[in-house]
Amino acid sequence: MRRAERQVKGNAVKGETLFKNMCAGCHSFASNKSGPSLDKIFNRPMLGAKGFNYSAAMISANMRLQKTEDNYWNKTNIMAFLANPVAFSGSNHFVVGEHQKRNDLAKFLKDKSRGVYLFGGNY
Numbered sequence: 026m027r028r029a030e031r032q033v034k035g036n037a038v039k040g041e042t043l044f045k046n047m048c049a050g051c052h053s054f055a056s057n058k059s060g061p062s063l064d065k066i067f068n069r070p071m072l073g074a075k076g077f078n079y080s081a082a083m084i085s086a087n088m089r090l091q092k093t094e095d096n097y098w099n100k101t102n103i104m105a106f107l108a109n110p111v112a113f114s115g116s117n118h119f120v121v122g123e124h125q126k127r128n129d130l131a132k133f134l135k136d137k138s139r140g141v142y143l144f145g146g147n148y
């Protein structure tokens with residue numbers, strides 16, 4: 026089951042719709058809102074949005090993860106963070122319960138970070 030789940034690929038167009046519905050109330054790609062800016066989030070270090078006041082839990086998760094450089098956002102840790110933010114980082118973050126939705130969101134965020142996703146705005 027787990028291996029099969031990992032093979033499910035994300036769809037950036039669906040991911041953008043999910044982003045608008047689930048994330049854009051708190052996140053933009055242009056500036057900080059109640060959540061940090063997600064501009065170029067892939068390969069960006071955790072706590073990378075300048076001027077954003079991160080939680081103590083997130084700061085301590087970053088200190089732990091940066092020892093192995095796992096504090097750079099990639100598909101694996103974005104998926105883990107969205108699936109179970111408390112387990113991943115201690116943060117009381119919004120949860121995305123469905124694996125396929127996380128995949129679609131991750132694909133959208135990745136393409137958006139690389140500038141290969143040409144639709145949509147900066148929310």
Ligand code: HEC
Nearest residue numbers: 047048051059060061071072073074079080083116119121
């Ligand atoms: C209710 C507001 C809210 C919603 C909804 C929300 N977030 Fe967040 N997000 C935050 C806050 C606040 C933080 C900082 C967490 C902390 O400091 O503990 C954060 C942090 C993050 C980070 C880490 C950023 C960094 O700079 O290290 C990512 C990635 C992220 N959110 C993605 C998402 C995605 C994708 C969604 C939609 C599925 C989403 N968030 C929905 C408020 C929100």
